[in-house]
């Protein structure tokens with residue numbers, strides 16, 4: 124595996140399980156050489172990139188890797204549980220689970236500006252991670268799930284590198300970035316070869332601020348719960364209809380508005396759930412998925428029956444542009 128931040132012209136694309144195995148074998152040898160008997164820290168979100176890096180490092184250095192999973196309360200239903208069951212249960216990882224839900228939601232209370240919400244979530248994440256890192260002793264390496272598009276985009280100045288940096292300079296860690304020259308499809312191929320579950324390896328894109336940007340405006344716990352529960356129903360019904368892995372990104376949004384409804388002969392004053400399902404190649408533009416009417420019917424009746432505080436279900440028909448994919 125070449126060093127540096129430039130993918131060599133002749134580097135073979137990892138398109139088969141055999142090529143993924145070869146990459147894994149090479150990486151394990153290199154990681155062992157780089158890390159020696161040192162300890163490595165990794166923020167494990169449960170997303171594809173950090174999960175693949177964790178699984179690689181567990182193979183290479185086992186318990187010398189310390190994974191920290193921060194639950195900020197904005198993850199999808201079942202995600203923190205899956206991180207614990209896969210990494211602690213199946214892979215026997217050294218995993219620290221941090222329940223920071225109250226901390227994040229308290230900081231976000233009353234904040235309605237989307238960019239302020241993003242900043243609070245990002246800053247608080249670094250603070251929690253730093254606190255955990257300071258509790259540990261003898262860590263000399265920081266592993267990150269940087270992938271090649273991150274490097275290309277930060278070089279072009281399109282976005283600040285979302286992984287690098289953030290931790291204070293006195294925390295003098297050496298970076299370990301084993302998948303930094305890989306494209307997303309290659310990372311998935313490697314993850315599959317490492318035995319990670321399909322719903323982790325092939326998961327749809329999920330924003331760093333999580334469900335926080337889908338609970339439009341100031342986040343409240345009850346409305347956030349409506350986002351999480353309706354999202355879980357949408358995902359279940361899409362999977363049952365064979366759409367999982369076929370539609371690029373789909374989720375629900377609960378805006379901070381209410382309308383009149385009727386339930387058990389009584390007037391209600393509840394939120395709408397907005398369904399969004401789009402197809403895209405690189406998220407710069409997106410078209411709306413044509414959903415069969417019967418599927419709409421199943422999703423709607425489940426949401427109206429199962430999600431508290433909701434009395435309407437709507438579908439967002441807007442392509443990007445003019446709309447963006449997320450509502451915030």
Ligand code: XMP
Nearest residue numbers: 241328329330331332372406443447448449
């Ligand atoms: P938009 O809403 O800009 O989204 O059309 C394009 C893609 O980016 C994801 N997204 C984010 N990802 N942090 C992230 O890591 C963010 O703050 C963020 N905002 C949007 C979005 O889910 C879509 O895939």
